[in-house]
Amino acid sequence: MNIQKGIDRAKLDEKIPMMPWYVQQFIDYKLPDLSPSTLLEYVRDYETFFNWLRAEGLSQSEDNGHILLEELETLRMESVTGYRLYLTTRREGTNSRITVSRKLSSLRSLFHYLSQIAEDENFYPLLKRNIMAKIENKRIHKPKDTAAKLKGKILEEEELIEFISFIHEGYAEDVANNKQALYAHGLNKERDACIASLILNSGLRVSEVVNLNIDDLDLPNKMLHVFRKGNNDETFKTPVYFRNQAKDDLEHYINLRQSRYHVPKREKALFVAIRNGQKEGTRMTKRAIQAMIIKYAKRFGKPFLTVHKLRHSFATDYYLQNDIYKTKEQLGHASTETTEVYAHLTDKTMSQAIERRNESTS
CATH class of the missing domain: 1.10.443.10 (Intergrase catalytic core)
Structure with missing residues (x-):
């Protein structure tokens, strides 16, 4: 494993235990296909999202590791809109449009896995309702714009x-x-x-x-x-x-x-x-x-x-x-x-x- 991947894998291993069990399952599912560096960015994005959920009262969990699947299922479009506004307008660490798009893409990947791939003991999807499926994946930067x-x-x-x-x-x-x-x-x-x-x-x-x-x-x-x-x-x-x-x-x-x-x-x-x-x-x-x-x-x-x-x-x-x-x-x-x-x-x-x-x- 190259130097940077080794460092990121160690950081990923530190953060994973603080995530809900279903996020840990998702990371294990993705590990053969994605680099530790990419997965570390995913986990950091989920950390930001879960912190926001709890701060807004959309989750009653005392920490990120115990956020329930049911709390993700009951999210409404206005909640997602509120999160996007938070990312673009917060005083500390305001995100660019590209960064916001990437953070939403991380959430789409997780929600897609939970609703379309992962199963419970009765072979039903872990997530019955996927609010992130309603979020359009817009291409932010085209080659011509980047060149400009x-x-x-x-x-x-x-x-x-x-x-x-x-x-x-x-x-x-x-x-x-x-x-x-x-x-x-x-x-x-x-x-x-x-x-x-x-x-x-x-x-x-x-x-x-x-x-x-x-x-x-x-x-x-x-x-x-x-x-x-x-x-x-x-x-x-x-x-x-x-x-x-x-x-x-x-x-x-x-x-x-x-x-x-x-x-x-x-x-x-x-x-x-x-x-x-x-x-x-x-x-x-x-x-x-x-x-x-x-x-x-x-x-x-x-x-x-x-x-x-x-x-x-x-x-x-x-x-x-x-x-x-x-x-x-x-x-x-x-x-x-x-x-x-x-x-x-x-x-x-x-x-x-x-x-x-x-x-x-x-």
């Missing part, structure tokens, strides 16, 4: 190389009067540039970068073996290729990984950091990589740039030289529908279609 939001917030053309170069050298000039920042940069610039370069030359997700081990790297063939999102086979790693520039940056980093970070033999992580108070390097966290990219992005003059937008930057650049199917495979998307974002970002397919029309009428 990304315009101007990703790296394009020469900027991909310029950003990596900035991490290597430009940042030091920017923080020349800050001794602490300058020291930290001198210690980590090769590693940081390597991470940015790898994402910008392969399109890896940040979770995939975090999970990389030194043995996953095949430098001569410019290839990595990666645990890809959505693949629940814990024994299989997908081969993912990277461009030549990333090879140079990886070689540079690998040559100093041991001497710079004092990595113990037991530590297999490719990307490591020495934490405060520690003497040996350990695997970098997802949060550390995200914060690192944001730090450089602000100084680079791209405050909207995030680690995930580096992936978008690669994908847009890659799509310009390849078709949608190759882009889908390189990024590890489940369907081409997700990859369509890059068609809209480049306007490649539309401009080609217009040219073909002009040629046919000339």
Whole structure:
């Protein structure tokens, strides 16, 4: 099991005993098909919903673990409407439309299981009435809309190389009067540039970068073996290729990984950091990589740039030289529908279609 999945599985195991028995049964049913990370999000969504039910007096249970099926059966449409309003208007942690849609989708999955799949001892559905079946599943974000939001917030053309170069050298000039920042940069610039370069030359997700081990790297063939999102086979790693520039940056980093970070033999992580108070390097966290990219992005003059937008930057650049199917495979998307974002970002397919029309009428 990869690192992040292991962490999420442990958190899931902690939360499950605090859920009603039927939620535990639902999670067991879904466990072979969904990752611990996805199921953890489900449980967190149910936690929010059950807390709201009790706060509104729609359940008389003293805790979430004892909320009754009968209390779910008697919910009315006005209750669901009230919950949606709560999610969008609460003072703390207001949710976006996309997040609200996801939380409602989690509930639909649970209610569908209870009303259509799970059975009691008499072979009747556990839930006799499914209020969530009345809630329309609206598609919130279309590829074209996502592309519009990304315009101007990703790296394009020469900027991909310029950003990596900035991490290597430009940042030091920017923080020349800050001794602490300058020291930290001198210690980590090769590693940081390597991470940015790898994402910008392969399109890896940040979770995939975090999970990389030194043995996953095949430098001569410019290839990595990666645990890809959505693949629940814990024994299989997908081969993912990277461009030549990333090879140079990886070689540079690998040559100093041991001497710079004092990595113990037991530590297999490719990307490591020495934490405060520690003497040996350990695997970098997802949060550390995200914060690192944001730090450089602000100084680079791209405050909207995030680690995930580096992936978008690669994908847009890659799509310009390849078709949608190759882009889908390189990024590890489940369907081409997700990859369509890059068609809209480049306007490649539309401009080609217009040219073909002009040629046919000339």
